[in-house]
Amino acid sequence: MSEPLWKPSAERIAKANISVFRRKLELDWGVSLPDYAALHAFSLDEMDKFWSTAWDFCRVVASKKGERVLVDGDKMPGAQFFPDARLNFAENLLRRRDDTPAILFRAEDQIERKITWNELYNETSRMAQALRALGVEAGDRVAGFVPNCPEAIIAMLAASSIGAIWTSCSPDFGVQGVLDRFGQVKPKVLFTADGYHYNGKPQDSLEKIATVLADLPSVQLTVVFPLLNEEPEINAVPNSVHWRHFTAAHDPENIDFAQLPFNHPLYILYSSGTTGAPKCIVHGAGGTLLQHLKEQQLHCDIKKGDRAFYFTTCGWMMWNWLITFLASEATVVLYDGSPSYPGPEVLFDYADDVGINLFGTSAKFIDALGNAGLKPMDTHDLSSIRTLTSTGSPLVPEGFDYVYANIKKDVCLSSIAGGTDIVGCFVGGNPTLPVWQGEIQCKLMGMATDVFNEDGQSVVGEKGELVCTKPFPSMPIGFWNDDDGAKYRSAYFERYDNIWHHGDFVELTERGGMIIFGRSDATLNPGGVRIGTAEIYRQVEQFEEVVEAICIGQEWDDDTRVVLFVVLRDSETLDDDLTQRIRQRVRQNCSPRHMPAKVIAVTDIPRTKSGKITELAVRDIVHGRDVKNKEALANPEALELYRDLAELQNG
Numbered sequence: 322m323s324e325p326l327w328k329p330s331a332e333r334i335a336k337a338n339i340s341v342f343r344r345k346l347e348l349d350w351g352v353s354l355p356d357y358a359a360l361h362a363f364s365l366d367e368m369d370k371f372w373s374t375a376w377d378f379c380r381v382v383a384s385k386k387g388e389r390v391l392v393d394g395d396k397m398p399g400a401q402f403f404p405d406a407r408l409n410f411a412e413n414l415l416r417r418r419d420d421t422p423a424i425l426f427r428a429e430d431q432i433e434r435k436i437t438w439n440e441l442y443n444e445t446s447r448m449a450q451a452l453r454a455l456g457v458e459a460g461d462r463v464a465g466f467v468p469n470c471p472e473a474i475i476a477m478l479a480a481s482s483i484g485a486i487w488t489s490c491s492p493d494f495g496v497q498g499v500l501d502r503f504g505q506v507k508p509k510v511l512f513t514a515d516g517y518h519y520n521g522k523p524q525d526s527l528e529k530i531a532t533v534l535a536d537l538p539s540v541q542l543t544v545v546f547p548l549l550n551e552e553p554e555i556n557a558v559p560n561s562v563h564w565r566h567f568t569a570a571h572d573p574e575n576i577d578f579a580q581l582p583f584n585h586p587l588y589i590l591y592s593s594g595t596t597g598a599p600k601c602i603v604h605g606a607g608g609t610l611l612q613h614l615k616e617q618q619l620h621c622d623i624k625k626g627d628r629a630f631y632f633t634t635c636g637w638m639m640w641n642w643l644i645t646f647l648a649s650e651a652t653v654v655l656y657d658g659s660p661s662y663p664g665p666e667v668l669f670d671y672a673d674d675v676g677i678n679l680f681g682t683s684a685k686f687i688d689a690l691g692n693a694g695l696k697p698m699d700t701h702d703l704s705s706i707r708t709l710t711s712t713g714s715p716l717v718p719e720g721f722d723y724v725y726a727n728i729k730k731d732v733c734l735s736s737i738a739g740g741t742d743i744v745g746c747f748v749g750g751n752p753t754l755p756v757w758q759g760e761i762q763c764k765l766m767g768m769a770t771d772v773f774n775e776d777g778q779s780v781v782g783e784k785g786e787l788v789c790t791k792p793f794p795s796m797p798i799g800f801w802n803d804d805d806g807a808k809y810r811s812a813y814f815e816r817y818d819n820i821w822h823h824g825d826f827v828e829l830t831e832r833g834g835m836i837i838f839g840r841s842d843a844t845l846n847p848g849g850v851r852i853g854t855a856e857i858y859r860q861v862e863q864f865e866e867v868v869e870a871i872c873i874g875q876e877w878d879d880d881t882r883v884v885l886f887v888v889l890r891d892s893e894t895l896d897d898d899l900t901q902r903i904r905q906r907v908r909q910n911c912s913p914r915h916m917p918a919k920v921i922a923v924t925d926i927p928r929t930k931s932g933k934i935t936e937l938a939v940r941d942i943v944h945g946r947d948v949k950n951k952e953a954l955a956n957p958e959a960l961e962l963y964r965d966l967a968e969l970q971n972g
Contacts, residue, residue, distance in 0.1 A: 325755035379614035383408035400792035409578035429658035443573035448479035459484025464508035491634035498952030507539035515553035583607030601801035608794035613645035630654035631681030683713035718759030760834030885917035
């Protein structure tokens with residue numbers, strides 16, 4: 322494509338936070354930064370100056386910043402950012418006190434609420450006092466088995482104000498999935514709702530949580546808040562109390578925010594892989610805060626009073642990312658439930674109703690809109706949306722086209738990529754740069770993102786492994802129960818010494834953008850030629866007959882053959898004609914080596930709780946191997962569709 326899909330106006334560029342920040346760097350440090358390439362280079366060459374200025378520009382609230390910005394900056398792991406600083410994460414998110422909305426909440430068509438900044442502060446104050454009275458201290462774990470609702474945020478803020486570590490998963494997790502996570506970190510207190518709404522139906526949570534608690538002896542108290550019933554019956558939940566009873570003895574007062582080191586643990590997040598028990602990834606308060614402020618204020622151009630939305634659950638790191646918008650004095654917009662109930666336009670209705678400025682979703686949601694033939698541009702105003710972000714899986718070029726043709730023409734489409742491992746992004750958006758079809762706009766400031774080929778050489782215009790060659794503040798501070806750091810080093814630093822290896826198969830373009838082709842451990846390699854599964858999906862999902870596809874490599878005749886599974890639209894069948902058309906398109910537009918040896922119709926595709934399809938799990942099933950962490954899947958029953966298929970037993 323010779324022309325970008327979108328260019329920012331001169332006015333938008335001039336007013337963007339990142340432009341103001343660039344001018345501040347130039348004035349403060351006497352440098353010339355004429356474009357983003359120069360700005361990005363400065364952020365890596367002068368890391369002390371960059372991160373110190375980012376701290377000041379984003380107005381980090383701290384009792385002490387300290388003189389030292391980066392110690393042992395040549396070590397990964399081992400680098401330390403702001404080692405003398407003292408701060409509190411919750412204090413940064415509760416800096417605003419007035420009667421404008423801090424949180425807007427909608428649960429399908431059942432619940433709608435507004436929480437003001439004053440109400441948020443006061444409720445957090447009461448909950449923090451109640452937790453302290455219970456004996457919760459810094460370093461204790463506080464867990465949430467919670468829908469995406471205001472109470473989840475209040476509980477997290479109260480815990481972090483004390484210095485306790487917050488961890489959560491969504492209530493659609495099965496019992497074993499909850500135990501696989503919380504059982505490792507042993508929370509002292511558990512928060513839960515009585516239930517939630519999905520697809521217009523109430524879903525009870527209390528029976529499930531009672532079963533969980535039977536094998537979670539560390540929990541001293543379970544705090545239950547109502548979403549289904551005003552007076553939920555909690556007698557079956559051992560050592561439980563109603564939220565309002567738990568806080569009733571405490572009046573709002575100024576919160577005693579514990580001043581803690583920069584790397585004091587804030588969150589425990591969990592890997593979503595299906596190859597074993599989830600890794601418990603510990604993230605520090607200062608690094609999470611600073612990384613999010615940089616991403617949200619500079620790369621997403623969020624300003625005070627804006628309204629930020631992301632469709633997520635409390636089991637996905639995007640929830641942790643979303644709530645940090647409070648630190649920019651922006652209103653956080655929450656939605657819990659199905660994104661397609663009572664119809665596929667429900668999230669755009671919400672955007673218009675409340676005036677969302679940043680609309681966050683997934684590539685699969687955009688694909689689903691296209692498959693359904695929706696044109697929100699024709700049915701909705703959407704004038705408030707300045708930025709539309711997409712993550713969770715690669716957004717294919719046709720997805721970019723769909724957004725600009727059918728959602729909004731004047732919008733910064735920011736495909737972003739990073740993940741749970743860094744609770745943030747390596748690459749993402751920039752309101753001052755054009756959007757090119759199929760490309761993530763840029764490497765983010767402060768992130769020494771690069772692409773290595775199989776020889777470990779940095780390459781441009783070639784596919785390879787995403788790496789990061791310098792430290793950054795939101796690197797995990799470790800894994801839980803990994804005292805010697807062996808699991809941590811093995812996860813990220815085993816392949817390349819002193820270089821972060823992330824596990825994405827990508828290409829850096831001449832323009833400085835990034836194309837992601839999928840997880841590198843799910844790439845196909847027949848005949849020694851690597852290709853990302855996303856490249857095949859792009860071709861196959863253009864067929865009107867195909868809803869979705871999943872592709873794996875099957876070990877066959879001392880090599881690998883490509884096997885493609887397709888979900889077809891109702892009334893469609895996989896006949897010889899469609900099979901051959903699919904194979905030929907892949908042959909012509911990918912390569913002959915990657916033409917599927919087998920094309921098989923299935924009715925469902927297994928995916929994780931965050932909506933990612935799971936090539937590795939399907940590959941294991943096809944090869945007769947156990948999938949060890951089925952609880953990570955939203956629909957584990959779908960795996961049986963791939964077991965012992967006769968079509969895969971012959972050539």
